[in-house]
Amino acid sequence: MTVHSIHIFNKKCECIYFTEWNNAKADASKKDKLEPAAEEREVDGDPETAKLVYGVVFSLRNMASKLSNQGFSSYKTGTYKLHYFESPAGPKLVLITDPNAPNMADTLQSIYANVYVEFVVKNALVKPNTPIHNQLFRTTLDKYVRNLPNFE
Amino acid sequence: MAETAQQRFVCDSAMDFLLMETVSLMQEGFDSIDEERDAAYARMEQLGHRVGMGLAERATRDRPRFADNLEVVKFICKDFWLLLFNKQIDNLKTNHRGVYVLTDSSFKWFSRMSADVAAETPQLALVHSAFPCGLIRGALSSLGVSSSVVAEVAAVPQCTFQIKFR
Numbered sequence: 215m216t217v218h219s220i221h222i223f224n225k226k227c228e229c230i231y232f233t234e235w236n237n238a239k240a241d242a243s244k245k246d247k248l249e250p251a252a253e254e255r256e257v258d259g260d261p262e263t264a265k266l267v268y269g270v271v272f273s274l275r276n277m278a279s280k281l282s283n284q285g286f287s288s289y290k291t292g293t294y295k296l297h298y299f300e301s302p303a304g305p306k307l308v309l310i311t312d313p314n315a316p317n318m319a320d321t322l323q324s325i326y327a328n329v330y331v332e333f334v335v336k337n338a339l340v341k342p343n344t345p346i347h348n349q350l351f352r353t354t355l356d357k358y359v360r361n362l363p364n365f366e
Numbered sequence: 367m368a369e370t371a372q373q374r375f376v377c378d379s380a381m382d383f384l385l386m387e388t389v390s391l392m393q394e395g396f397d398s399i400d401e402e403r404d405a406a407y408a409r410m411e412q413l414g415h416r417v418g419m420g421l422a423e424r425a426t427r428d429r430p431r432f433a434d435n436l437e438v439v440k441f442i443c444k445d446f447w448l449l450l451f452n453k454q455i456d457n458l459k460t461n462h463r464g465v466y467v468l469t470d471s472s473f474k475w476f477s478r479m480s481a482d483v484a485a486e487t488p489q490l491a492l493v494h495s496a497f498p499c500g501l502i503r504g505a506l507s508s509l510g511v512s513s514s515v516v517a518e519v520a521a522v523p524q525c526t527f528q529i530k531f532r
Contacts, residue, residue: 336478338386339490350480 215364218294218310220355221267222330224343225304229264231346235359267308271298287319301326321362329355382475388413389494407496414500415507422505425449435531438509439466446505464531473498473525480522488519495525502527 219234271286275298278286288297290313297309299322307322307330333351334340340348359365369377392406425445432438443455447470457469475494481487495517503515511531518526 333478333480336382337480338389338475338494339479339481339487341390347482348480349482350478 215315216312217315217359217362217365218312220310220325220359221264221308222346223264223268223306223308226343227268227272228343228345229261229268230305230344231351232260232264233352233355235365267296270296271306271308274298275300288317297322299323299326305330315364325355325358329358385475385494385497389497393493407493410493410496411500411503414497414502415504416500417497418501418504418506419508420504421449421501422446422508426509432509435464435511436460438506438511439468439529441509442502442505443468450501466529466531468502468527468529470525470527472523476519476523476525487522491519491522491525492517495519498525499527502529 217235219232221229222231224230274289275286278284286298288295290296293313295311295313295315297311297315297318299307299309299319301307305326307326309318309322311318329351333348333354334346335342337348337350340346346352389410392410393403426441432441439458439460443458447453447455451474453474455468456471457467459467459469475498476491479487479491479494481490499515499517503513506513506515506529513532514530516528516530518528520526
């Protein structure tokens, strides 16, 4: 199972963080993948994709809430699986993995609690709801995702 | 008064966030002008002074008087820091002529700080050290010692406080 990318959206529907790991389409060598900071696109470098992702998630969430009580948590296509986590306070996490991934709701929840809250919310040098650039968050998130049992 | 771990957690978090916000409030509008930046620093330090005074009085309610300056500094390093951050100062150095250097290797309020460019973090963290400096100075002054306290941040989360007795 590979984790492809993660988006974080704030309450105002802006994408405040985006990273991708194993880009399945790229032929990049292993060395490139070890340095996501070098290959990761700028937060605002791909606004179109971010908007599309947010749009999909938003529509699916509304549809699911009308159909049942539970709410939308993930969907699977032939080439990828998208996981969604919405925290009570506002930020939404969207994780894209390969189609065989297990349920990542717990992972997303712990990313939120242990990485986002710790290094963004509690960071005195960061204004809330602005794009996240800080080093500590990036390295912790990267380490966390790479240590997931099925990451490869 | 007994408190549950959860209550303590909520109080600690509220305190941390309040301090973060106070610092940014003090900094608003002071970005480019050096004097006003110093003014912001001085205000935070005064705030810390007042808080430190009160806190030291409460903490030493049942204790006898301190024998000398070294005892006072040791109180700051142990009991006072324990009260505030649940840990003690990691390192105390002195030149026995009235200068003491306190080093906290993982200062609680700096432990989650990180800037966009990692190298800038110490500089940005310096403003946040005004309040703790004031805390120490206030505690010392309520225990009868007049001093000046300066902080140095070499690398977060480590913080060094230099106390000079007058």
